[in-house]
Amino acid sequence: MIFQEKETEKTDHSSSAKVGRLGDLFLQKGLLTESQVELIAAEQRQKKLRFGDAALNLGFLSQIQIDSALGEQFGFGSKDLINGKADSGLRFFHYPFSKEAEEIRRLRSELLLKFSSQDKIKIALVSASPQEGKSYMAASLAIALSQVGRRTLLIDADLRSGNLHNLFSLGNPDGLSSVLAGRIAAQNALIPLMDNLHILPSGPRPPNPLEILRAPRIRELLASCDNQFDAFVLDTYTSSLASDAQMVAHQVGSVLLMAMKDVTLLSDLREAKSDMQAAGAEVIGTIFNENSSGDGTGRLSRKWLSWVKKRLPYGSKRTASSRG
Template sequence: MSAVNVEDSENVRTALNKTNDSQAVHDRSIGDIIRDARNLSAAEVERVLVYQRENGVRFGEAAVALGLVSEDDVLHALAQQFHYPLANAERRLSSPELVVLNQPFSVQAEAIRAVRSQVIMRQQQGAASSHASLAVISPQTGDGKTYFAANLAVSLAQLGGRTLVVDADLRGPRLHEVFRVPNNAGLSTILSGRAESQVIQGVEGVPGLFVLPGGAIPPNPLELVERPAFGLLMRELGSKFDHVIVDTAAAMYGSDGCVAAAKCGSAIVIARKDACRYEALQDLVASLSGSSVQFLGAVVNEF
């Protein structure tokens, strides 16, 4: 057991060092950021300034109107100035499910942010420990649990704190695909006592966000989650990160999700509109009653 904790502590320390290195403060103006990003010449900058003065618009609007930059360039400049991570074109293509990062002004992203606010308020008002991790559970596959967990983690990281998303779906881990991180080692490696390399991965382009992938699919996923090592790991990670979001296996495959929720301390249920059976949702919620889990509520996925 001590080997698990030592290995994880080393990974957490490495992750925290990366976080501190990536949180550089950018106090430059929008004009400076756009100029450097698009390599605008002194003459082009002067054209923008003249247009800005004559038309009473912002620097970015003037540069777009003159065709020197795109609206995306201005958006990314604003994101840098306000320390708000946004996806570049390559990220949008490789990680299409990360709508909070790819489409920050979409209906889906706004819905995720609304849930984020509710999660934070309910965790603060509830009886769970301030270091409690949040398990995302669902009745059946296809409910959008991984999609929700990934985007919730991104939205929490955008608040400026350190956020870790853990793939505890050891029956079909997928977070490494969503975030495009290596899956050579992960949660299953730690819980089986075989972690020999760094397993917590930083997410490129999103300061403060880290992923603990699932690792190799084990023959005994439920047993690994039920062992004391998982609970100890969740408590340690909860003390090292501001937020820990845990993706789990759908309840239709077994009790992995409920067991993980009990070890995490709090849980939220995801169900897909017009697809999830009411009885299955009711049974899942009922399975949490009588336990110490702080049930934060249910989210209906319409997308």
């Protein structure tokens, strides 16, 4: 599979994403007829509503369709990637005006403040148990950082079960394992996804992931890309199942923990925090993810467990459910 830097296409995407009027955009997409647009305009005037609210009142459009169109109108909504295609479950990309997207942007703002005195943002996403939404959050956060002009590299450092390449329909390309094993140069493995966003997939499954990730290999990789990127977001393997996340965190320096409602045990979360601190990494906070679908892509809660307070709640030994 050949991945290309499509400079001309990036320009086309930028210009096509900015559409002056929502009505025109929906007409272009074939989602509304001219007569429906006229009815919506009349509803707007009569009830003093926004275009989207009037369309909802009349039943012509869904909220999802309106959110997607607003994203295109303001230049960061659903559009083609430079390479691959964003999975429909990557809601931050497809529905940038959803409540979940707002929460991810809030997290982005907190991170920008946290790292304001540093030249680079380097963060590893870590979870104590599988299916807590860590990979989804890593991808969403990387996209969010790229949208505010930060040149961002999303790295899939889960060499055992990494699947970020599937989120972007990239096939099975070479990636981190190939780079760390010395098979290819890092620059040959980076895949452009959007303006200001590249991904380094996990690559072929190695027989010895922990050995390949050992220090200082990740640190040297980040240093080699230092002039090219402003932010590095790394996904990791489940911390309770192997020491890979510890090894990565040790070299990255900063960690965000993931916890999921009714899934994560507080005892496991404490242990993960302790492991990361023992590795010399700073745990800057924990994201509490409310998930109703069970696939790790549920909505992000407004409740933050110890965000930038560097302490976890003590008391009950577990969350509402014992599943983990």
